[in-house]
Amino acid sequence: MTDTIFQASDLANKRTEILERARQGLAQIRDKDSTSLVMLPERRLRMLEEIAKWSLAHMRLDELLRRDAEPSISDLGDLAWLRVFEAEDLREFVDDLHAALIAAHSDQDPSALDEFLRAWRITARQLEDPLRKAVLLSRHDPDDFTEAARPQ
Incomplete structure (x- = not known):
């Protein structure tokens, strides 16, 4: 100050x-x-706004998960993109978001928070597709794979 x-x-x-x-x-x-x-500096203001926005989202989602009921799309609001995740995954998101918020504040740089959110959004988009979801979440047996021949 x-x-x-x-x-x-x-x-x-x-x-x-x-x-x-x-x-x-x-x-x-x-x-x-x-x-x-x-x-x-405007950069600092934007960083503080991002941290405030995601801190509020963190608290709201944390409170929703404490109810032990799967949050509805309406409950999630602007976090509705998280609807594809199960409660255990949402709990992991909340814990990871907390760590990303601390890192962003400590570094005075929201890039760690931005990268964290980007990765979760990409995963959410992949899980929206039933085929991709089945591939991503199914068990993989090493016998299911064969070595590919080098292209000629």
Whole structure:
């Protein structure tokens, strides 16, 4: 955070200093009506918004799974893409999401969270297809496979 709180009038004379503080992470400005305003890099704001959004989703899904009933599409809302997963898989998603949120906050970078969500969404799309789901979830016996000949 910052120990300096700029006044709105400082925007005229100290704008370079205010902008530098904002680039470094945060600049706080007190408006004439005592409203506290904050300037920060847009990248940081977007990261905080993503973490807030997925933290809320994490809490909501965690609460749904504590009910011991399979959540409906309506319960899942914007997480309806998770409907293809069983309760055990959803519990794993919640646990992994928690870890991804901690990593994103710690790194101040949402890329770990983005990659985590991308991987789960890809898996969900694969499980929507009955044939792919059968292949992915069936037992595989090594005798079912043969060595392929090198193409000529």
